[in-house]
Amino acid sequence: MNHWMFNCRKVTRMVSDSLDHKLPLYQRFGIRIHLMMCKFCSRYRDQLLLMRKIIGPKMDKKETNLSIKLSSKARERIKRLMQNNRNEVS
Amino acid sequence: MNNIRSISEKSPVNPDKWVGRYGDYLYRYTLVRVRDVAAAEDIVQETFLAALNSYKNYQGRSSEKTWLTGILKHKIVDYFRNKTKEALYHDTNTLSFAPEDFFNRKGQWKIKPVKWNADPQKLIEQQEFMKVLHDCLSQLSQRHANAFILREIIGEKVKEICKTLDITPTNCWVILYRARMYLRRCLEKSWFTDETYEETS
Numbered sequence: 001m002n003h004w005m006f007n008c009r010k011v012t013r014m015v016s017d018s019l020d021h022k023l024p025l026y027q028r029f030g031i032r033i034h035l036m037m038c039k040f041c042s043r044y045r046d047q048l049l050l051m052r053k054i055i056g057p058k059m060d061k062k063e064t065n066l067s068i069k070l071s072s073k074a075r076e077r078i079k080r081l082m083q084n085n086r087n088e089v090s
Numbered sequence: 091m092n093n094i095r096s097i098s099e100k101s102p103v104n105p106d107k108w109v110g111r112y113g114d115y116l117y118r119y120t121l122v123r124v125r126d127v128a129a130a131e132d133i134v135q136e137t138f139l140a141a142l143n144s145y146k147n148y149q150g151r152s153s154e155k156t157w158l159t160g161i162l163k164h165k166i167v168d169y170f171r172n173k174t175k176e177a178l179y180h181d182t183n184t185l186s187f188a189p190e191d192f193f194n195r196k197g198q199w200k201i202k203p204v205k206w207n208a209d210p211q212k213l214i215e216q217q218e219f220m221k222v223l224h225d226c227l228s229q230l231s232q233r234h235a236n237a238f239i240l241r242e243i244i245g246e247k248v249k250e251i252c253k254t255l256d257i258t259p260t261n262c263w264v265i266l267y268r269a270r271m272y273l274r275r276c277l278e279k280s281w282f283t284d285e286t287y288e289e290t291s
Contacts, residue, residue, distance in 0.1 A: 007197030012189065016267040020241070020248045021259070043203040047274045050206065054213050055223060057245050058122045070109075070117040074131040078138055079109050085142055086105070 006030045008041050015045045019052070103145050103154060108138055112155055116162050123166055123243055125220065133169055137162045163244055170227060170239045189271040201275070206282035219281065226276035230269055237262060238269035 006014070011034045014027050023031070035042045059065065070078075116137060120130040141148075141161050148157055192201045213219045227235050237255060240246040246254075252262050 007193075008199050009190070009193040009197035012192075012271065013267050016270050017263050019270075020263055020266060040199045040202045043205065044274070047203060047206060047278070048270055050208075051270070051274055051277065052242055054219070055243055057243075058125065065118060065122070068114070068118045068121055070113045070131070070134065074117075074135070075109055075113055078113070078135045081135065082105060082109070082138055082142055085139060 006034050008034075008038060011035070011038070011041050012044055015041070015048065019048060103148060103150075105138075105142055105145065108141070108154075108158070112158055115155070116158060119159065119162060120166060123245075124169060126217075129169060133162070133165045137165050140165070163240070163246065166244055167236055167239050170224070170243065171232070171235065189268055192271065192275075203274070204278055204283050206278065208282055222277065222281045223273075226273050226280065229276065230272060234265055234269040234272070237265045238273065241266055242270075 011031055014023060014031055017023060018028070018031070035045060113134065116134050117130055120133050121127065124130050124133065137158065141158055144161075152160070192199065194200045227238070230238065233255065237251055240251045240254065241248065248259060248262055248266075252259055255262070257265070
């Protein structure tokens with residue numbers, strides 16, 4: 001698909017950029033028109049979004065998240081190691 | 091105990107209270123990104139030990155929590171970087187790295203994105219998928235991998251990444267573009283489609 005305004009190479013760059021900062025209006029508009037007509041760039045965009053969804057921080061509901069706690073075993077181990085470490089230093 | 095008291099008197103930083111105060115927070119922060127209980131515990135442990143070694147340099151410019159989180163982020167990047175060092179370097183030749191190679195001279199797709207068959211909810215849970223991700227990350231240069239991990243896995247702001255990697259925003263966007271293009275292709279090849287399917291026209 002070679003649109004009059006943006007070609008696929010440019011669109012992929014702009015779609016990537018749009019994940020990092022807000023694009024100027026004409027670019028957003030150009031991308032939207034291009035994506036309506038180009039199956040592969042749409043797919044590319046969906047893939048970047050899916051990738052972010054899969055590998056980004058897995059945030060559940062706040063309550064669920066807050067129930068995640070360091071196990072007492074790990075907690076004790078860390079405290080002990082820190083204590084040893086400080087004794088060595090002193 | 092005397093020793094501990096003397097340190098805490100000199101400075102408002104009190105390492106004795108770190109685990110109690112920030113342990114759960116740092117652990118949670120790590121687990122939702124690393125998704126491996128043992129690895130998350132280790133990372134938190136390393137963070138506290140590293141903080142212990144460097145807290146004398148801590149100027150108190152940011153809160154204790156922010157400072158510890160900063161160290162933690164580095165440890166998470168290290169974790170993914172170390173993991174990638176363990177991953178075998180294979181198939182490097184079969185995948186193109188430069189985004190330009192995906193397009194012809196007119197800027198049209200040459201290596202076209204393939205439809206992905208996947209249920210994202212299921213993928214999140216799968217350790218196998220994380221392995222493939224590590225493997226794909228291993229094929230990126232350190233700079234590209236670091237930027238990508240900070241941005242997409244840790245969820246850091248571009249502004250912060252620029253500061254960490256000491257690059258301009260434009261540079262950062264280019265790096266992220268290349269890393270994303272490469273990784274989506276790598277995941278596509280190794281996970282989302284059967285190997286036999288290859289579109290090159």
